[in-house]
């Protein structure tokens with residue numbers, strides 16, 4: 001029996017510069033990467049970025065690169081929730097990314113944050129499981145100052161103003177975000193009361209993980225979120241593409257600024 005040289009190790013299953021999950025060809029990626037949850041948003045970004053190139057697709061991960069204001073920017077979907085987001089941040093970091101900007105959707109809680117408005121995440125409350133492995137304690141994680149500043153400056157360039165919010169990223173879309181299900185009405189109601197008590201302005205499912213993992217790895221991080229629905233008024237935006245395009249334009253502008261500085 002011949003002894004085979006193992007190609008990958010179980011403790012670090014990369015091969016020839018290629019990670020086990022993110023679909024890349026081993027190239028060094030641009031320093032700034034946008035992170036939508038939904039892979040379809042990577043395709044939407046191809047309308048905002050010049051010279052867009054789709055590098056690959058695997059599981060929930062769709063990775064592309066393009067240019068904005070002369071700077072090369074990456075965009076990679078994370079899928080839904082903490083575990084897939086953790087994998088994205090760790091593998092993209094090792095491929096060269098030093099700054100992460102989540103470009104996501106959320107459900108706002110106070111009536112004043114209306115569907116179609118765009119927000120920047122000032123801090124992420126502690127709620128999820130994945131982030132615990134990277135940041136202990138219950139203190140909210142603030143956004144990296146440089147990313148928050150760049151998002152505000154980028155928005156101003158496009159005649160927009162971002163509402164700064166505190167987000168709670170939840171590992172459950174239904175009962176965890178206070179959505180009632182048959183037989184689970186009380187659990188959902190109690191959860192919503194807890195979310196309100198803890199001062200969340202909105203709920204999504206990834207910001208906390210982006211902030212915790214990127215911070216632990218010494219990367220810059222932030223998030224810009226489009227308001228998809230509002231839980232106080234129970235409104236839900238059906239024509240969701242226009243606000244996503246506005247959000248992506250702001251995020252690409254901020255990414256270009258951060259590419260020059262970073």
Ligand SMILES: O=P(O)(O)O[C@H]1O[C@H](CO)[C@@H](O)[C@H]1O
Pocket residue numbers: 036037038079080081103104105106173204205206
């Ligand atoms: O708008 P994206 O980035 O896909 O993210 C939001 O949408 C998903 C839920 O529908 C969750 O991942 C939530 O955080």
Ligand SMILES: O=c1cc[nH]c(=O)[nH]1
Pocket residue numbers: 105106107108173177203204205228229
């Ligand atoms: O209500 C919403 C909307 C978008 N994303 C969420 O996680 N919740």
